[in-house]
Amino acid sequence: MAEDVLILGNKRFSSRLFTGTGKFASKTLIAPMLAASGSQMITVALRRVDPTADQGNILAHIPETVTLLPNTSGARTADEAVRIARIARAAGCGDFIKIEVITDMQYLMPDNHETLKACRILAKEGFVVLPYVMPDITVTQQLYDAGAAAVMPLGSPIGSNRGLEMRAMIQRIIEVSKLPVVVDAGIGRPSQAAEAMEMGADAVLVNTAIATSEDPCLAGKAFSLAVMAGRMAFLASLAGTRKGATASSPLTGFLRE
Amino acid sequence: MPFTDLVKEFETFAFKDYFEAVRPGDVQKTLDRVDARTPLGRQDLLTLLSPAAKNFMEVMAQKAQQITRQYFGRTIGLYAPLYISDFCSNHCTYCGFNTSTGFKRTQLSLEEIEREASAIFAMGIRHILVLTGEAPDKTPLSYLTAAMKILKKYFPSIGLEMFPMDEDAYAALTAAGADSLTVYQEVYDRKIYGEVHPRGRKADYEYRLLTPERGARAGFRAVNIGTLFGLGDPMGEAFIAGVHAKYLEQAFPHVEVSLSLPRMTKAAGGIAPKNLLSDKGFVQCMLAWRLFMPRLGITISTRESAPFRDRLVHLGATRFSAGSRTDVGGYVVHTQDTTVQFEVTDTRSVEAVTRMIQESGYQPVFKDWEMF
Amino acid sequence: MRINLNGSPVETTSRSLSDLVAEQGLNPLSLIVEYNYEVVKQASWGEIHIKDNDTIELLNFVGGG
Numbered sequence: 001m002a003e004d005v006l007i008l009g010n011k012r013f014s015s016r017l018f019t020g021t022g023k024f025a026s027k028t029l030i031a032p033m034l035a036a037s038g039s040q041m042i043t044v045a046l047r048r049v050d051p052t053a054d055q056g057n058i059l060a061h062i063p064e065t066v067t068l069l070p071n072t073s074g075a076r077t078a079d080e081a082v083r084i085a086r087i088a089r090a091a092g093c094g095d096f097i098k099i100e101v102i103t104d105m106q107y108l109m110p111d112n113h114e115t116l117k118a119c120r121i122l123a124k125e126g127f128v129v130l131p132y133v134m135p136d137i138t139v140t141q142q143l144y145d146a147g148a149a150a151v152m153p154l155g156s157p158i159g160s161n162r163g164l165e166m167r168a169m170i171q172r173i174i175e176v177s178k179l180p181v182v183v184d185a186g187i188g189r190p191s192q193a194a195e196a197m198e199m200g201a202d203a204v205l206v207n208t209a210i211a212t213s214e215d216p217c218l219a220g221k222a223f224s225l226a227v228m229a230g231r232m233a234f235l236a237s238l239a240g241t242r243k244g245a246t247a248s249s250p251l252t253g254f255l256r257e
Numbered sequence: 258m259p260f261t262d263l264v265k266e267f268e269t270f271a272f273k274d275y276f277e278a279v280r281p282g283d284v285q286k287t288l289d290r291v292d293a294r295t296p297l298g299r300q301d302l303l304t305l306l307s308p309a310a311k312n313f314m315e316v317m318a319q320k321a322q323q324i325t326r327q328y329f330g331r332t333i334g335l336y337a338p339l340y341i342s343d344f345c346s347n348h349c350t351y352c353g354f355n356t357s358t359g360f361k362r363t364q365l366s367l368e369e370i371e372r373e374a375s376a377i378f379a380m381g382i383r384h385i386l387v388l389t390g391e392a393p394d395k396t397p398l399s400y401l402t403a404a405m406k407i408l409k410k411y412f413p414s415i416g417l418e419m420f421p422m423d424e425d426a427y428a429a430l431t432a433a434g435a436d437s438l439t440v441y442q443e444v445y446d447r448k449i450y451g452e453v454h455p456r457g458r459k460a461d462y463e464y465r466l467l468t469p470e471r472g473a474r475a476g477f478r479a480v481n482i483g484t485l486f487g488l489g490d491p492m493g494e495a496f497i498a499g500v501h502a503k504y505l506e507q508a509f510p511h512v513e514v515s516l517s518l519p520r521m522t523k524a525a526g527g528i529a530p531k532n533l534l535s536d537k538g539f540v541q542c543m544l545a546w547r548l549f550m551p552r553l554g555i556t557i558s559t560r561e562s563a564p565f566r567d568r569l570v571h572l573g574a575t576r577f578s579a580g581s582r583t584d585v586g587g588y589v590v591h592t593q594d595t596t597v598q599f600e601v602t603d604t605r606s607v608e609a610v611t612r613m614i615q616e617s618g619y620q621p622v623f624k625d626w627e628m629f
Numbered sequence: 630m631r632i633n634l635n636g637s638p639v640e641t642t643s644r645s646l647s648d649l650v651a652e653q654g655l656n657p658l659s660l661i662v663e664y665n666y667e668v669v670k671q672a673s674w675g676e677i678h679i680k681d682n683d684t685i686e687l688l689n690f691v692g693g694g
């Protein structure tokens with residue numbers, strides 16, 4: 001198979017499994033999980049310090065070869081997200097930012113409107129913006145116009161492990177999006193990750209399912225293999241969905257009327 | 258519900274208004290159902306045959322190709338027609354063999370049939386389609402069963418495209434070795450049917466309509482139906498033909514159902530076609546049928562041109578004729594001075610068609626099954 | 630002197646950001662200090678003199694998806 005890399009910003013990713021640092025029983029599990037899964041991008045969050053909590057530096061557990069993807073979790077408005085992004089960059093985390101603006105505290109659903117606003121501002125400032133959104137075709141197009149680097153529709157509510165409940169919407173986004181599609185949130189099993197990749201997603205982001213498993217290294221490896229299998233299946237045209245959305249007409253172009 | 262009732266239901270249906278009212282969103286919904294592997298209904302078939310669907314042809318084509326490969330693999334079955342008699346007492350206004358056209362009629366003797374058979378066999382063909390006009394006194398059952406016995410020596414699969422018969426006659430023919438039955442309604446629109454079949458045995462619309470069912474009951478393992486494009490409104494006809502195929506598939510699970518898309522071409526004595534079907538319309542019908550019925554066989558004859566057929570390989574076709582002669586004895590017995598039923602447009606040899614199929618990344622299949 | 634620290638009003642005697650970090654008993658290694666909406670590098674913490682009504686955020690990276 002020819003080299004198959006995902007390019008975001010100025011970085012090339014050969015692993016299409018993005019991971020997260022939340023919910024690990026111990027920070028010391030993160031580095032071995034990254035090694036076992038081969039994941040090349042991992043999310044971190046920014047918080048006000050809690051003097052009573054362990055203040056070990058989470059960044060110290062992430063090898064330099066892995067791209068940091070700070071998220072704006074905690075932000076409820078575009079302005080808050082922009083502020084968190086700027087702090088993260090000033091703190092030396094690089095240009096990548098996952099915009100996450102959540103106003104629905106029940107199901108933690110993202111607010112697409114505020115997310116789009118934040119994306120417009122941050123993309124202009126040179127951030128590599130990966131917005132976490134409710135799957136929506138119009139917003140996907142607007143994010144593209146706003147300069148986002150990818151779109152990250154949720155598969156199902158964060159941490160729910162329910163897989164691709166948004167299957168039909170994500171399918172449509174994959175068909176129409178000019179941006180890479182990273183399925184984020186809700187992927188609870190490797191089979192679900194494989195399904196997303198088979199459908200034609202460009203990458204998946206898995207945190208909870210790996211972090212909270214009995215053996216995060218083994219789980220990370222399982223997800224990584226599933227992502228590769230799904231990707232290969234897509235490239236082999238098992239799904240054929242992307243093809244269906246191409247503008248050129250290889251099969252019917254000869255017909256005139 | 259018997260199929261005759263189903264057809265009646267659509268006799269008053271305003272196809273034109275319905276087709277015009279279909280919106281792009283409706284087409285998208287139907288295509289979403291295809292993606293979700295939800296079986297399509299009649300309404301979906303109408304949607305896919307509408308003008309609005311013309312803007313979705315490439316997407317339909319991609320899906321049709323994928324579904325065809327899923328159910329049939331990358332294969333194209335090959336067959337050749339063998340015309341054994343052009344005697345016909347019918348008055349089909351569009352056909353060069355009709356009884357009032359004054360040409361010298363020919364019928365092959367059993368010995369001549371064997372000569373033709375061995376010539377076709379030598380071309381590599383193993384699946385033959387035997388054709389006659391409608392003149393039962395000239396081609397009695399005894400003649401036809403005797404022909405089957407001879408052909409059986411050469412061909413593992415024998416199809417018939419003759420005149421509608423009763424169940425007993427079909428049972429005798431399947432017992433003698435025939436395994437598939439082709440019968441086109443020609444036109445499902447009852448009014449036009451009456452106009453183009455003014456007199457004679459073929460004027461009985463319903464007897465013809467129920468012929469595929471009699472064949473299925475009599476033991477044919479494959480039934481091929483179709484409408485002759487050029488007589489009725491093409492998309493309305495394509496719809497009823499699709500509904501007919503689906504009806505047969507559901508009523509006779511043991512039968513492999515196929516559709517053909519014969520388009521009218523100029524033939525001696527024939528009338529000029531009124532409702533010409535364009536290449537684009539042709540492809541749209543094929544794609545709509547394929548999405549409507551994933552397992553449907555789609556047969557393409559040599560009426561279609563070589564470059565067009567080359568494209569159809571990728572668009573859901575499953576069976577091609579090749580090296581065809583459409584006159585009685587046309588392979589070796591009478592190589593001149595006979596009348597063709599329709600002009601062969603793709604005049605390539607079996608070898609050339611085989612090569613084209615292979616070069617398209619498909620496997621030509623000469624013999625896809627055989628009974629023990 | 631009264632400042633706004635991590636969203637709450639706090640009385641402090643610290644004169645610089647370095648003093649404040651020490652007063653709060655925080656590990657400076659992974660700490661991010663935002664002073665009046667500007668991130669200040671650790672090397673400059675000693676140079677920033679805290680005034681009344683300053684808004685200061687003390688942040689760090691934690692695990693998160």
Ligand code: SF4
Binds near residue numbers: 346
């Ligand atoms: S279409 Fe068939 S039945 Fe009609 S005239 Fe021609 S050969 Fe005879």
